[in-house]
Amino acid sequence: MLDKWYVGVDIGGTTIKLAFVTTEGEIVTKWEIPTNTSEDGKHITKDIAIAIEEKCQELEGNKANLISIGLGAPGFINMETGFIYQAVNIGWKDFPLKEELEKETGLSVTVDNDANIAALGEMWTGAGEGASNLLCVTLGTGVGGGIIANGQILHGVNGMAGEIGHYTSLAEGGAPCNCGKTGCLETIASATGISRIAIEKVAEEPTSILQAKLYEFNTLTSKDVFDAAAAGDKLANSVVNEVSFHLGLALANLSNGLNPEKIVIGGGVSKAGDVLLNAIERQFKRFALGRVAEGCEFKIATLGNDAGVIGGAWLAKQNVVATK
Amino acid sequence: MLDKWYVGVDIGGTTIKLAFVTTEGEIVTKWEIPTNTSEDGKHITKDIAIAIEEKCQELEGNKANLISIGLGAPGFINMETGFIYQAVNIGWKDFPLKEELEKETGLSVTVDNDANIAALGEMWTGAGEGASNLLCVTLGTGVGGGIIANGQILHGVNGMAGEIGHYTSLAEGGAPCNCGKTGCLETIASATGISRIAIEKVAEEPTSILQAKLYEFNTLTSKDVFDAAAAGDKLANSVVNEVSFHLGLALANLSNGLNPEKIVIGGGVSKAGDVLLNAIERQFKRFALGRVAEGCEFKIATLGNDAGVIGGAWLAKQNVVATK
Incomplete structure (x- = not known):
């Protein structure tokens, strides 16, 4: 160990991802530990400190x-103080994460939310590389987002910026969302939303491949839908069109405001690749200003599960630069 | 003249507004000169230089x-170089505005677009005072916008950021917009849009005050609509509701992304005041995330026609700070 490295940490509800990352954004080593949510998550900072210590020893x-x-x-985080107001999946409530982890490790700690560091990772060495105006959307169980403008991640006045998943796509008659509203983009374009729409539509088109699949497995995944669409299934294509329409419209409307250089689509649903990307882009071009569409490129996220730890390292690096 | 002042300049199609502004953002003196659009606007920089010179002499x-x-x-501007690609109303095409004005005046010049400097003015000493995350919307003949995040105006990758007027409000069946798309917010919430909607609706409600007004003056203004709504006219209220619905939805969707502290509404239509503001806010709260709505305050712009020159002075001030 001759070089100097940053530590990127990405805390999730079941595992904590860690990595040592060079000043150029390359992962030296990465590993995971389980998230210990017992006793309201009070052991997590110590677990991280031990994991880092052991990895150092392992690398001599x-x-x-x-x-x-x-x-x-x-969860809800004060990025300046690194204080967690609430993180339901972890158990933290009013938890001084930055302070505790600095005490345990003796290292300076910078904290942001998980969707934001994934966006920063993609900006640094992933699909967004080189762009300082970037929209990142993660289509997973939910729909997450991160917005980078002038090279900075946006937090807004109380840490809520980037909540692209709660863009209201259907002002009337939309499905209920976990946030308490109805018709959010998340209810349509998440893996869960795509599955719901497909199941609802199966009755309309009894000849669809998807109907047989639904009978066999008693559920439909977003992968089922994209596979069937690629095979030319009419119903599956109508689901893909509906999802792409709402994604393209929402992203165009945000882009008419933000004029990004790249839009990076990640998360499990993005594995559909070009089928999805081309369909979204077609709708996007209908609703974005000509010059906004010209300036913008669509990309599938490239860092996968590493985006968070790389973005974490970027955050650490910025903070070193800023405080020098 | 003992103090040091900035010069704020706001170039419009018919007049150029100028002001000397203190380092605290107070206008010392302000005045206007006509915009000389002859010979593709080539005399404008000299006119501004002479106007500044004469005002200095006048103030001894x-x-x-x-x-x-x-x-x-x-128009379309490269903010870094102060180069104007095209400004149709002025006549400029490929015009090196910053360079020319620096040559004529001997002073350092910073250039941005007119909607942006109005937003910066409101942020500095107007309705947005103290907020570093701000959405500004100008409801005039068209709908303009400016977005401030982390205290910086957003330009995006090719200077198009803040085009809130071209948020697509009606994906299908909307009215044609000057930008070439249909259903833009501008086609609904501008003075022109409000007038168009009211005229279209008059036939539906022959008892409306607006019908008599339309027959008398052969047109309806947005002021007519708001006056009639305040007087309880049913048709006028349905127009106000339609306009507010689309404004509230668009602003909520942008706010779910940007999480602003204040939304400032300016322009001629904003003279309707609280009637308009309350109606927009009611819709906004339906479509914004709870925490986003809690963090956000609606305000009518306070600087009127002075916003541009004050914002210009702020821009000049930032540039001095940045280059020091």
Whole structure:
């Protein structure tokens, strides 16, 4: 261990991802530990400190090789103080994450939310590389987002910026969303939303491949829908069109405001690849201003599960630069 | 003239507004000159230089009292180089505005677009005072916008950020917009849009005050609509509701992405005041995330026609700070 590295940490509800990352954004080593949610998550900071210590020993180095820690966590966070108001999946409530982790590790810690650090990772070395105006959308169980403008992640006045999943796509008659509203983009374009729409539509088109699949497995996944669409199934294509229409419209409307250079689509649903990307882009071009569409490129996220730890390292790096 | 002042300049199609502004954002003196659009606008920079020179003499000072110039212009601008690609109303095409004005005045010049400097003015000393995350919307003949995030105006990758007027409100069946799309917010919430909707609706409700007005004056203004709504006219209220629905939905969707502290509504239509503001806010709260709505306050713009010159001065001030 001769070089100086950043530590990127990405805390999720079941695992914590860690990595040592070079100053150029390359992962030296990465590993995971389970998220210990017992006793309201009070052991997590100690677990992270031990994990870092052990990895240093394994690599025959020591903490002097590490510059600082950049960390992403779910929930409501005060980014300046690294204080977690609430993170339901972890158990934290009013938890001084930055302070505790700095105490345990002796390293400086910078905290942001998990969707934001994934966006920062893609900006640094992933699909968004080189762009300082970027929209990142994660289509997973829910729909997450991160907005980068002038090279900075946007937090807004109380940390809520980037909540693209709660863009209201259907002002009237939409499905209920976990946030309490109805008709959010998340109810349509998440894996869950795509599955719901497909199941609702199966009755309309009894000849669809999807009907047989639904009878066999008693459910439909978003992968089923994209596979059937690729095979030319009419119903599946109508679902893909509906989803792409709402994604393209929402992203165009945000882009008429933000004029991004790249839009990066990640998460499980993005594995559908070009079928999805081309369909979204077709709708996007209908609703974006000509010059906005010209300036914008669509990309599938490339870093997968590493986006968070790389973005964490970027965050740590920015903080070192900023405080120098 | 003992103090040091900035010069704010706001170039419009018919007049150029100028002001000397203190380092605290107070206007010392303001005045206007006509916009000379002859010969593709080639005399404009000289006109501005002479106007500044004469005003200095009038105040018994000289150019040494002036720090620098911040200027807003319509059209497509490269903000870094101050180069105007095209400004149709002025006649400029490939015009090096910053370079020419620096040559004529001997002062350093910073250029941005006119909607943006108005937003910066409201942020500095107007309705947005103190907020570093701000949405500004100008409801005039068209619908303009400016977005401030982390205290910076957003330009995006090719200067198109803040085009809130071209948010697509009606994906299908909307009215044609000057931009070439259909159903833009501008076709609904501008003075022109409100007038169009009211005229279209008059046939539906022959008892409306607006019908008599339309017969008398052969047109309806947005002021007519708001006056009739305040007087309880059913048709006028349905127009106000339709306009507010689309404004509230668009602003909520942008706010779910940007999480602003304030939304400032300006322009001629904003003279309707609380009737308009309350109606927009009611719709906004339906479509914004709870925490986004909690963090956000609606305000009518307070600087009127002075917003541009004050914002110009702010721009000049930032540039001095940045280059020091």
